[in-house]
Amino acid sequence: MPLEIAFHGMLMPGLLPVFVGCLVLMVLLDLAFGRLGLYRRVWHASLFRLALFVCLFGAAGLLLVR
Template structure:
């Protein structure tokens, strides 16, 4: 994986697209969990959201290792 990606002459970090993809995935999971009122089974919803994002981002980052 390259360290930087050139987009329009600007260099962005290589993990930025993965970060944005995980954020979109988290928002969709958050919408589904909120829609079906599953947060009533979670002790602290904001902490659950952060932990879920860390798990998603960590798993996606580990998939990129050679």
């Protein structure tokens, strides 16, 4: 994975596309979990959302490391 990506003359961190992808996946999972009523079964919904995003982003970042 490149450390930096050149985009229209700007240098962006290499994990930025991974972050955006995990953010989109998190929004989809959030909608699905809300419709299924999963958030009624967790202690703190906001902490659960944050922990789920951290796990998704951490796993995706580790999968892309050389």
